[in-house]
Amino acid sequence: xxxxxxxxxxxxxxxxxxxxxxxxxxxxxxxxxxxxxxxxxxxx
Numbered sequence: 001x002x003x004x005x006x007x008x009x010x011x012x013x014x015x016x017x018x019x020x021x022x023x024x025x026x027x028x029x030x031x032x033x034x035x036x037x038x039x040x041x042x043x044x
Contacts, residue, residue, distance in 0.1 A: 003019065003020055003021070004017040004018060004019060004020060005017070005018045005019075005020055
């Protein structure tokens, strides 16, 4: 099973790697600012 999903290319020509596991995906989304606040950490 793949550890990452390859998305792209973006308009700039780059591909984006997203973790395929839930924990890594949530960490990535929080780092990108998609899951702000304390509630999401509590739910995680």
